[in-house]
Amino acid sequence: MIAPDTSTPRAAYEVRVCAGSACVANGSLQIAQRFEEAIARNGLAGSVRVIKTGCHGLCARGPVVVVGPDGVFYPAVDLDAADRIIVSVLGDREPVEPLLFRESPGADSIARYADVPFNARQQRIVLRNCGVIDPESLDSAFAAGDYVALSTALATMTPEQVIEMVRDSGLRGRGGAGFSTGMKWQLARAAEGDLKYLCCNADEGDPGAFMDRAVLEGDPHAVLEGMALAAYAIGASEGYVYVRAEYPLAVKRLRKAIADAEARGLLGKDIMGSGFSYSVSIREGAGAFVCGEETALIASVEGRRGMPRPRPPFPTTSGLWNRPTCINNVETLANIPWIVANGAEAYAAIGTGNSKGTKVFALTGHVHYTGLVEVPMGLTVREMVHEIGGGSSSERPIKAVQIGGPSGGCLPASLFDTHIDYDALASVGAVVGSGGLVAVDKSTCMVEFARYFLAFTQDESCGKCVPCRIGTKRMLEIVTRITEGHGQPGDIETLERLGNLVRSTSLCALGGTAANPVLTTLKYFREEYEEHISEKKCRAHACGALSTYAVIPEKCKGCGVCKKNCPVNAISSVIKEQYTIDPDTCVKCGICEAKCPFDAIIRV
Amino acid sequence: MNTRGIINTSAVATGAQATGVVEGSMVTLAIDGRVVTARPGATVLETCREAGVHIPTLCHDPRLEPYGACRLCIVEIEGMRGYPTSCTTVVAQDMAVTTTSETLRALRSDLVELLLSDHKVECLTCEASGGCGLQDLAYEFGIETSRFEGAKHVSEVDDPNPLIARDPAKCISCGRCVRICDEVQGCHVWGHTKRGFDALPDTPSSVSLLDAGCEFCGQCVSTCPTGALTDRVGRFRGRRWEVTWTETTCGYCGVGCAIEFATKGGQIVGARAPLDKGPNYGNLCAKGRYGWSFAQHPDRLTTPLVRRDGELTPATWDEALSLVAQKLAAIRDEHTGSAVAGLASAKCTNEENYLFQKLLRAGIGTHNIDHCARL
Numbered sequence: 011m012i013a014p015d016t017s018t019p020r021a022a023y024e025v026r027v028c029a030g031s032a033c034v035a036n037g038s039l040q041i042a043q044r045f046e047e048a049i050a051r052n053g054l055a056g057s058v059r060v061i062k063t064g065c066h067g068l069c070a071r072g073p074v075v076v077v078g079p080d081g082v083f084y085p086a087v088d089l090d091a092a093d094r095i096i097v098s099v100l101g102d103r104e105p106v107e108p109l110l111f112r113e114s115p116g117a118d119s120i121a122r123y124a125d126v127p128f129n130a131r132q133q134r135i136v137l138r139n140c141g142v143i144d145p146e147s148l149d150s151a152f153a154a155g156d157y158v159a160l161s162t163a164l165a166t167m168t169p170e171q172v173i174e175m176v177r178d179s180g181l182r183g184r185g186g187a188g189f190s191t192g193m194k195w196q197l198a199r200a201a202e203g204d205l206k207y208l209c210c211n212a213d214e215g216d217p218g219a220f221m222d223r224a225v226l227e228g229d230p231h232a233v234l235e236g237m238a239l240a241a242y243a244i245g246a247s248e249g250y251v252y253v254r255a256e257y258p259l260a261v262k263r264l265r266k267a268i269a270d271a272e273a274r275g276l277l278g279k280d281i282m283g284s285g286f287s288y289s290v291s292i293r294e295g296a297g298a299f300v301c302g303e304e305t306a307l308i309a310s311v312e313g314r315r316g317m318p319r320p321r322p323p324f325p326t327t328s329g330l331w332n333r334p335t336c337i338n339n340v341e342t343l344a345n346i347p348w349i350v351a352n353g354a355e356a357y358a359a360i361g362t363g364n365s366k367g368t369k370v371f372a373l374t375g376h377v378h379y380t381g382l383v384e385v386p387m388g389l390t391v392r393e394m395v396h397e398i399g400g401g402s403s404s405e406r407p408i409k410a411v412q413i414g415g416p417s418g419g420c421l422p423a424s425l426f427d428t429h430i431d432y433d434a435l436a437s438v439g440a441v442v443g444s445g446g447l448v449a450v451d452k453s454t455c456m457v458e459f460a461r462y463f464l465a466f467t468q469d470e471s472c473g474k475c476v477p478c479r480i481g482t483k484r485m486l487e488i489v490t491r492i493t494e495g496h497g498q499p500g501d502i503e504t505l506e507r508l509g510n511l512v513r514s515t516s517l518c519a520l521g522g523t524a525a526n527p528v529l530t531t532l533k534y535f536r537e538e539y540e541e542h543i544s545e546k547k548c549r550a551h552a553c554g555a556l557s558t559y560a561v562i563p564e565k566c567k568g569c570g571v572c573k574k575n576c577p578v579n580a581i582s583s584v585i586k587e588q589y590t591i592d593p594d595t596c597v598k599c600g601i602c603e604a605k606c607p608f609d610a611i612i613r614v
Numbered sequence: 615m616n617t618r619g620i621i622n623t624s625a626v627a628t629g630a631q632a633t634g635v636v637e638g639s640m641v642t643l644a645i646d647g648r649v650v651t652a653r654p655g656a657t658v659l660e661t662c663r664e665a666g667v668h669i670p671t672l673c674h675d676p677r678l679e680p681y682g683a684c685r686l687c688i689v690e691i692e693g694m695r696g697y698p699t700s701c702t703t704v705v706a707q708d709m710a711v712t713t714t715s716e717t718l719r720a721l722r723s724d725l726v727e728l729l730l731s732d733h734k735v736e737c738l739t740c741e742a743s744g745g746c747g748l749q750d751l752a753y754e755f756g757i758e759t760s761r762f763e764g765a766k767h768v769s770e771v772d773d774p775n776p777l778i779a780r781d782p783a784k785c786i787s788c789g790r791c792v793r794i795c796d797e798v799q800g801c802h803v804w805g806h807t808k809r810g811f812d813a814l815p816d817t818p819s820s821v822s823l824l825d826a827g828c829e830f831c832g833q834c835v836s837t838c839p840t841g842a843l844t845d846r847v848g849r850f851r852g853r854r855w856e857v858t859w860t861e862t863t864c865g866y867c868g869v870g871c872a873i874e875f876a877t878k879g880g881q882i883v884g885a886r887a888p889l890d891k892g893p894n895y896g897n898l899c900a901k902g903r904y905g906w907s908f909a910q911h912p913d914r915l916t917t918p919l920v921r922r923d924g925e926l927t928p929a930t931w932d933e934a935l936s937l938v939a940q941k942l943a944a945i946r947d948e949h950t951g952s953a954v955a956g957l958a959s960a961k962c963t964n965e966e967n968y969l970f971q972k973l974l975r976a977g978i979g980t981h982n983i984d985h986c987a988r989l
């Protein structure tokens with residue numbers, strides 16, 4: 011039914027410049043322009059083509075440029091590098107050796123993007139077209155196979171068959187709760203109502219998470235196709251994408267994708283002549299984390315303050331304007347066309363027991379390679395951190411990972427053999443969640459780390475229910491005073507009591523999971539809390555109030571740079587050559603540590 | 615409006631019995647091991663209350679839709695995860711509910727302690743004392759002081775209106791004020807503002823109630839479970855346990871709301887509406903709730919006056935009415951009925967207004983009749 015536009019010769023040599031948010035922030039659009047100008051100058055527009063793609067994943071080494079059919083990878087490209095790459099592209103097309111990726115300076119180069127260790131364990135289903143296609147071109151999406159699944163399903167499958175397929179694939183919602191997508195659709199299909207909605211939850215508010223943004227920016231048509239398939243399955247005729255206004259690029263590309271799809275009859279009335287109609291509009295959220303919670307999302311779309319309400323009734327029974335409403339996450343939906351195209355069995359063959367398929371994670375923290383990774387469910391934390399992330403980015407070992415963002419749990423290195431799937435993570439107190447994964451080394455204080463997440467959830471609490479509004483505040487106050495050296499005996503017990511209260515009695519999952527970072531760090535890093543409280547000591551030297559700076563006499567050469575730079579005159583030279591820091595005057599700004607040419611100042 | 619109120623519930627239940635609806639259409643469930651029948655669609659809380667089982671609540675008001683914010687009404691229900699709130703959970707056949715247990719008591723008590731940790735406790739002079747949901751729960755759970763402490767809201771609010779006193783430092787954010795204004799009054803004066811610990815109901819941009827379009831029906835005051843919203847007029851004029859409540863019918867309009875006046879020392883100091891009596895089921899308008907100072911006003915007429923020799927002098931109703939009848943008849947006889955006009959009052963019932971027009975049209979013979987509600 012759909013004929014890809016073949017006006018652009020497929021044989022053109024392709025230069026893929028990453029136009030994901032991170033690379034754009036690092037200047038990738040200017041680089042793309044540089045390429046385009048050079049190509050035009052040389053009159054080669056027909057044979058060399060610049061594609062501005064979505065996120066490639068390895069954001070830490072952006073701007074990313076991937077060239078030619080072999081996918082030659084140039085990391086951290088600047089304008090100078092771009093000029094040299096152009097010479098190669100327009101000339102002999104040999105990889106520019108000095109610009110290629112290296113694991114460390116002086117190491118052997120790795121030419122192909124696919125061969126970078128960061129990619130070795132990855133399997134791209136959701137991100138199949140991210141970094142490959144031009145997300146602003148429907149033809150580019152067609153060429154990559156978008157909308158084939160929809161056209162096949164509309165022509166050959168009943169809605170029930172689509173539901174059955176998705177149920178059998180074992181796909182579970184990627185928005186955090188992990189509910190079976192097929193079952194949710196079944197409930198929505200069975201719900202009574204003449205008008206049903208199928209909505210996409212693109213609120214993605216967890217700090218550090220950018221999986222959904224990457225999909226929307228890199229392959230918006232995959233999400234729209236997933237929405238149309240879901241709508242067909244449940245019998246929905248209208249829907250919204252609820253996307254945060256802080257994602258302007260995603261909103262822009264989505265808007266264009268919807269318009270393009272409508273213009274070609276892939277969305278809207280009588281899709282591809284099948285008689286099935288489904289129209290999509292965008293609702294921009296104003297940046298409240300809680301609006302990602304489905305009942306709050308509904309309130310927000312309806313124009314009310316985004317506050318959760320108790321379930322049941324579940325949205326599949328009574329959602330937007332009291333109509334049956336199915337809400338699915340971006341990543342969930344982006345899986346659907348692949349499942350419909352490749353079959354339930356192919357999907358179910360990936361992953362472990364109750365956790366099928368792949369999951370996209372935003373890997374951040376103290377690892378070499380931070381970025382976006384998509385892996386089969388069931389990889390171990392160790393594989394994630396050491397093989398994909400390339401291990402610690404410092405000489406300090408990785409001591410913990412936080413999986414699942416502010417609702418997730420903190421796991422110690424001793425549990426790094428835990429498999430990353432729903433059941434295994436739950437058994438150790440963590441969650442797959444939406445897919446934030448932060449690895450931290452020994453310079454991170456686990457009390458402070460937990461405080462950071464708790465401060466986020468307390469701030470984002472909608473304030474409706476007592477345990478979340480006041481309970482997390484009291485917990486935050488206690489954790490904060492512990493990091494400030496004012497912890498008291500009994501604080502740990504109070505934290506546990508409050509943590510349990512907040513977890514057991516909160517109305518929605520924001521409060522229900524808010525205590526997880528504190529409870530898991532208390533479980534696995536209790537000694538750090540105890541040291542803060544009884545010894546007033548932070549082993550990571552991260553808590554300002556509990557640490558200070560000192561001069562190592564053996565290393566100090568007496569140059570006096572520290573003294574000159576100290577803004578509060580806390581450094582004196584007692585005997586001519588020996589510098590000391592007065593801990594009472596020191597304001598812990600760290601300038602001396604940074605300025606000392608001999609690394610003679612340390613945080614203690 | 616809300617159709618789930620306990621009042622409406624019992625009305626339905628009684629109706630069902632009266633019309634002989636069979637047991638089959640009712641739901642049978644176990645509450646603390648006791649078998650109870652309930653109306654389908656009733657909440658667990660409503661059913662428990664009807665069965666005389668106590669469950670603490672703060673954000674519940676039978677006039678409002680279920681909300682689930684205070685979390686105090688949590689129960690355990692077999693087969694359900696965690697602790698569902700009874701005010702939002704609808705009964706189901708064969709449901710097994712536990713309303714009291716060590717765990718439930720501990721969780722509820724901790725919730726009350728959390729509320730008290732952010733509360734300006736000044737029950738000595740607080741207008742709500744004796745009728746305060748929070749005070750009652752602190753007593754029920756034997757909480758002398760809260761174990762939890764930390765930042766508190768402060769009482770900063772400068773609202774110069776003469777009727778409603780606001781003290782955010784006593785607000786528990788139950789949202790009842792917001793909801794009654796939205797759901798019952800349709801006035802939308804209150805809204806939830808801010809997030810996290812700072813979240814509080816407030817007017818738009820924190821303007822005064824006078825500027826926020828408030829009608830001063832005092833519905834928010836009537837539902838506020840604490841001293842965060844109180845009546846200014848009755849301030850320091852009688853504690854809850856000192857006043858005598860007298861039930862009567864509001865004389866302001868034909869609706870005839872059930873109303874109770876609080877008196878102390880023979881003076882009216884407040885008004886409220888009983889939740890379980892129609893037609894208003896707990897609701898009142900501004901006049902009913904606050905417009906009673908005339909009752910004790912020195913200028914108020916307590917007997918008819920008749921002008922004699924140019925002087926208004928007290929008379930009996932019989933004297934006064936005969937005089938009016940006599941004069942009206944004289945005017946009609948001398949100038950025809952059209953010389954007489956009648957203005958009816960919204961204070962009268964429909965039936966009274968009907969009789970009034972009958973009197974004018976048939977008795978006096980005039981079409982000159984109007985009603986103050988048209989003005």
Ligand SMILES: Cc1cc2nc3c(=O)[nH]c(=O)nc-3n(C[C@H](O)[C@H](O)[C@H](O)COP(=O)(O)O)c2cc1C
Pocket residue numbers: 182183184185186187188189191194211212213214215216299300301302303304305337338339340342343518519520
């Ligand atoms: C505080 C909070 C924030 C949430 N944020 C998101 C979000 O940003 N995106 C999302 O898809 N789901 C989010 N969820 C989960 C949604 O409520 C819902 O479960 C999900 O959108 C369902 O889609 P799925 O079944 O495809 O996962 C959030 C839940 C909570 C409690």
Ligand code: SF4
Pocket residue numbers: 300317318470471472473474475476478479516517518519520521522
């Ligand atoms: S748990 Fe927190 S975010 Fe959820 S409803 Fe309660 S106060 Fe709001």
Ligand code: SF4
Pocket residue numbers: 733734735736737740741742743744746747748749784840841842
């Ligand atoms: S609102 Fe209740 S608890 Fe608070 S001071 Fe008044 S009476 Fe006491």
Ligand code: SF4
Pocket residue numbers: 784785786787788789790791792815834837838839840842843
């Ligand atoms: S003012 Fe009263 S009714 Fe309104 S939220 Fe506060 S405590 Fe509840």
Ligand code: FES
Pocket residue numbers: 670671672673674681682683684685686687688699700701702
């Ligand atoms: S009365 Fe049920 S949560 Fe408040």
